[in-house]
Amino acid sequence: MASIKDVAAAAGVSVATVSRVLNDHPSVSDDARTRVLAAVETLGYRPNAVARSLRTDQTRTLGLVISDVLNPxxxxxxxxxxxxxxxxxxxxIIGNADERPDLQDHHVRTLLDRRIDGLLVSPAEGGSPLMLEAARAGTPMVFVDRWIPGLDVPVVRADGRAAIRDLVAHLHRLGHRRLAIIAGPAATTTGSERVEAFREALxxxxxPxxxxxxGQGDFQAESGRRVTEGFLDLPEPPEAVFATDNLMALGALDAIRARGLQVPRDMALAAFDDIPWFVHTDPPITAIAQPTGELGRAAVRALVDRIEGRPPQSVTLPARLVARRxxxxxRANDNRDDNQTPVQRSTS
Amino acid sequence: MASIKDVAAAAGVSVATVSRVLNDHPSVSDDARTRVLAAVETLGYRPNAVARSLRTDQTRTLGLVISDVLNPxxxxxxxxxxxxxxxxxxxxIIGNADERPDLQDHHVRTLLDRRIDGLLVSPAEGGSPLMLEAARAGTPMVFVDRWIPGLDVPVVRADGRAAIRDLVAHLHRLGHRRLAIIAGPAATTTGSERVEAFREALxxxxxPxxxxxxGQGDFQAESGRRVTEGFLDLPEPPEAVFATDNLMALGALDAIRARGLQVPRDMALAAFDDIPWFVHTDPPITAIAQPTGELGRAAVRALVDRIEGRPPQSVTLPARLVARRxxxxxRANDNRDDNQTPVQRSTS
DNA sequence: GGAGTCCGTGGAATCGATTACACGCTGTCG
DNA sequence: CGACAGCGTGTAATCGATTCCACGGACTCC
Structure with missing residues (x-):
């Protein structure tokens, strides 16, 4: 593959001039510029990002460490x-931690080794020592969705408190009194917060x-199933179950059906995180929708602000209840809304 | 961040020795080794992958360009x-092309600029000039799922021919005679092949x-909806629709319901690509399942073989019909199977 | 007409690693 | 006892870019 030297030779100029043309530095003569551009064209030259990164000490790359890519x-x-x-x-560069701290560590380490300019993290299980160290060492970092308290790192997340209150009101209005929750790992902020908000709303x-x-879950479908089976085995099972993420809701749905029971007749079900498929399940699932896209964008903006020397801002956006069946x-005045994305229109 | 020079200084040796210790080269004295290791420890030194890549001309990174991350x-x-x-x-490093050739090009370009060791591609719309050029220039490359004919690039994919024949048999047995298909872009191999196989099976x-x-779709939900509406507007609508990917099936389901019709009573529906959610839709959707995980693993093995100088092999694995409702x-002897993953057990 | 300015350009240092080569030392063997 | 092999180590070249500095020439201004 052609290097800057080859281009310089072909254009009859020095590598410095080629570099200047490439980074459109002002002081290059038109003549030299056209010759360099021509050489670039004929050689099919593309600058080597690795070499450039080594020299400039920036990779123009962000690392994103998330807990589970398979979660929509x-x-x-x-x-x-x-x-x-x-x-x-x-x-x-995305690193999938699969809710495993060791994998999270692995990805943080390789991303750091690659000298990414900044790190976007949704920490699994309270974060890893490496991450904490990196945060303290001054690696530009932003938490998204979940975070770790006590660190001077901006957080971009959704606040589900109001929506959870709406959900409890909704359930109450529909006559459900015995309400249960499938919690996420207590070590994650989203795990504990959602339980807290639910308890307060109740x-x-x-x-009480x-x-x-x-029920103690781990944000995976299987745990939703297990916990729900436990609920069903209780002498007095709950009338409604609130799963604090979409995968556990799916597991819960499975468990309920496996007993030949029906949702919502035998047990009501609601989930945190709305996803397109919830419109198409049987029955369509009531969920708390986060402004996911906006969250991602805001997180990137905060991180890039931090990288480029502007003060980054934490952002909290509201989640909202999407009532389905x-x-x-x-009742008619329930906040019924299935029209969020094209996929969701016109159903349920 | 500490560099190899700092470590060398701290350990009282040269950078060469440090490098040797790090790459456990045999000829280093135990004394030097322990001193270096100690220095590495106290400085929290981690080798700079950028510098290493520049020198060794390998990044130990694979690029993966796929058509749509949101597709499960x-x-x-x-x-x-x-x-x-x-x-x-x-x-x-994953590049999401969103079924857009320009985005695909963008990702191929940045991946190549980063000097990834090899490229795994599922080409959208017949591939981009850049990709073809890279393939011809000898960049290690493997196609996965979709491919481009006439290129000397190994292909790892599923063969759906037999499963599509099974599907047609299944539909026929259930009494459906007028069968329609929602095709993907003709420029993708998966787009045209599935139509071909369907036609042959019919x-x-x-x-006929x-x-x-x-119907001409583009592998996105919205096109499935549009095409299905067209089918429903026909003087003699089909009795069954086969969507050649899961998102278009979802769109089709939407369109059918929007008219107040029911699946399968008013129209039967089947999809290519099985996904966990199909067990939970109303009704559970009959689909052709690809051995997705095995496909991904085989593709990586082929690519790494190519990179490391071993002859890479094309792989074709069979897909299979998963009949639901x-x-x-x-009938009882239909290949009914909802027990593929934990999420899917025990339902439908 | 001499001093100073500006502009385009090239030489060379630099980023952080790897690695070929040379060197000094020890030990072995003829 | 001299030659030679082998080992551990350091020096320096190298990868492909960016960028500081210096230099030569043209131009302006007093």
């Missing part, structure tokens, strides 16, 4: 991150949240 | 690719495939 929420997040990054002239209705109605038939 | 099929593919690559000591039953029953109730 994170897939969408990753997509919006890449889009915004591209618009700002950056590439993105308190507003004078309802007994320990038996708090999985909790029972809502 | 490709998400799963990407995940298995990353897994296998990691096992072989490589990283993966021919075995003496059935009239042009009116071939969207085409009508099958």
């Amino acid at each position: 929420y994170f897939t969408e997040l990753a997509r919006s991150v890449e889009e915004e990054a591209r618009a700002l002239g950056y590439s993105v 308190a507003e209705y004078g309802a 949240l007994p320990d038996a109605y708090i 999985s909790c029972g038939e809502g | 099929y490709f998400t799963e593919l990407a995940r298995s690719v990353e897994e296998e690559a990691r096992a072989l000591g490589y990283s993966v 021919a075995e039953y003496g059935a 495939l009239p042009d009116a029953y071939i 969207s085409c009508g109730e099958g």
Whole structure:
């Protein structure tokens, strides 16, 4: 592959001049410029990003470490991150941690080794030592969705508190009194926060949240199934289950059906994170929708601000309830909305 | 960030010795080795992958250019690719082309600029000039899922021919005679092949495939909706629709429901590509399942073989029919299988 | 007409690693 | 006892870019 030297030789100028043309530095004569451009063309020359990065100490690359690519929420997040990054002239390398701290560590390490300009992280299980160290060492970093308290790192996330209150109101209005929750790992902020908000909302209705109605999941479908089976085995099973992510909701749906029971007749179901497929499940699932795309874009903007020396800002955006049929038939003034994306239009 | 020079200074040796220790070259004294290792430890030194890549002319990175990350099929593919690559000591950079040739070009270009060791591509729309050029220039490359004929590039893909024949048999057995298809872009191999196989399978039953029953889609949900609406507007609408990817199937489902019609009573529906959610839709959708994970792993192995100088092999794996309820109730000897992954167990 | 300015250009240092080559030392063998 | 092999190490070249500095020539201005 042709290097800058070959171009210089072909154009009859020095490498310095070629470099100047490539980075359109002002002081190059038109003559030299056209000759260099011609040489670039005929040689099919493309600058070596590796060499450039070594010299300039910047890679124009962002690292994104997420907990689970197979989760449609994170897939969408990753997509919006890449889009915004591209618009700002950056590439993105995605590391999928699969909710495993060791894998998260692996990806943080390789990304750091590659000298990415900044790191976008949705930490699994309270984060890894490496990540904390990198944050403290001053690596530009932004947390997205989940975060780690006590670190001076901007956080871009959705606040589900109000939407969870709406959900509890919705469930209450539909006559459900015994409400249970499938929690995520307590070590993740989203894991604990959603339970907290749920508990507080219940308190507003004078309802307790007994320990038996708090199932411990890990954001994966299988745990949703397991926890829900536990609920169903209770002497007095809950009337409604709130799964704190979409995969666990799927597991819950499985578990309920496996007993020959029906949603919402035998048990109501709601989920945190809305995804296109929820419109098409049987029944369509009531969910709390995050502004995922906006979250991804805001996170990138914050990180790039930080990288380029501007003060980065934490961002919190509201989530909102999207009522469908999985909790029972809502009244007319329920916030019924299935028209969010083309895929979702016209159904349920 | 500490460099190899700092380590050398701290350990009281030359950079060459440090490098030798790091790459565990045999001829280093134990004394030097321990001193270097100690210095590495206290400085928290990590080698700069950028510098190393420049010198060694290899990045131990694979590029993966796929057509649409939001499509669960490709998400799963990407995940298995990353897994296998990691096992072989490589990283993966994913480029999402969103079915747009210009974006595909953009990603191929940046990946090439970064001097990735090899490229895994699922070409959108017949591929870009850049890609063809790279292939001809000898960039290690492997096609996965889709490919471009006439290029000396190994292909790793699933053969859906037999499964499509099974599907047609299944539909025929259930009494459906007027069968339509939603095709993908003709410029993609998967787009044209699936139509071809469908046509041939129909021919075995003496059935034609009239042009009116071939809808032109683009592998996105919206096109599935549009095409299906066209089918429904026909004086004699088809009795069954076969969508050649999962997103178009979703669009079709939408379109059918929007008219107040039911699947499979009013129209049967089947899809190419099986995904976990198909078990949970209303009704569960009959689909042709590709061995996605195996495809991704085989593609990485082929590419790494090519990179490391071993002869790479093209691989073709069979797809298979997974009958569910969207085409009508099958007989007992139908190949009913909902037990592929934990998420899918026990339902439909 | 001499001093100073500006412009285009090239030489060379530099980024952080790898690695060919040379060198000094020790030990072996004829 | 001299030659030679082998080992551990350091010096320096190298990868492909960017960029500081200096230089020569043209031009302006007093």
